[in-house]
Amino acid sequence: MDPLLRSQLLQKTIRKVFQLPSLQVTKVKAGSSVPATQSQDCYQETIYIWLNMLTSLLSEAPSLETLQKILVHTNGWIDSTKISERQRAVKTTNVLLKYVSEHLDFDVSQDFPLLGQLVALLSLHLADNVKEIGLQSAEALYHLHYIMIAKMDFFIPGPSLFHYNIAKVAKAFGEHLTPSQINEVVLKAIDNLTVEDRAISQAAGKLLRSFLEECGMEMEDVRLKTEAGGAGFL
Structure with a gap:
């Protein structure tokens, strides 16, 4: 498939799937003895087939470049104000990273420009008000970390390493990120320090402090650089 056509296909299908009505909308009323509706079954099957399509794209060209071509369209949805949309985005990211980490034929030697953005997004949503999103973010970070150290031989305790522990993210990923x-x-x-969602703003503070400590920077340096427009920040 032509690269541009594939990119357009991904963008459109991702929008269609992420903007589906919440599963809660299709559920029967609580306490009802009526079995799952046909629409629920269709919803679940749609999600299943769509995730299979994405992992199939990865299997066709098993490399970080292919992964990035998908994530460039999904990352923005992780910050959605709608629970159902960011829930699907984080779950999709988790599924993709898990797939990569479990397949030894993946070429992980390439550069991964989206790494910083992805680490930031997932770290912020470790503190998401929706517990499942926090857990999925922790799992995604675990798989991402595994991918980054694929050529190293040491033990990783599991996704619980990151859940509710943003400081661990800086230590785990700091050495793998470019300036x-x-x-x-x-x-x-910094952008998320003043968002209305208190959990995310607090997570942003922890994330900022953790990376500053890991990089040996001072808050005053950050203030001066930010006031200068972020140019040459590091």
Whole structure:
């Protein structure tokens, strides 16, 4: 398939799936003895087939470049104000990263420019008010970390390493991020310090502090750089 056509297909299908009505809308009233409706079955099957389509795209060209071509269309949805949309985005990211981490034929030697953005997004949503999103974010970070250290031989205790522990994210990913990627994480954290969602704003503070400590930077440096427009931040 032509690369541009594939990109357009991904963008449109991702929008269609992520914007589906919440599953709660299709559920029968609580306490009802009526079995699952046909619409619920259709919804579940749609999600299942769609995720299979994405992993099939990965299997056709098993590389970080292919993964990035998908994530570039899904990452923005992780910040959606709608629970159902960001829930699907985080779950999709988790499924994709899990698939990559479990297949040894993947070429992980390539550059991964989206790494900083992805680490920032998932870290912020460790503190999401929706518990499932927090758990899915922790699992996604676990798989991402596994991918980054694929050529190293040491034990990783599991997704619980990151859940409710943003400081661990900085220690785990700090050495794998380029200066520009660390810049993305820090700026993303700063952008979220004043959002209305208190859990996310607090997570942003923890994420910012953790990466500053890991990089040996001072808050005053951040203030001056931010006031200067973020140019040459690191």
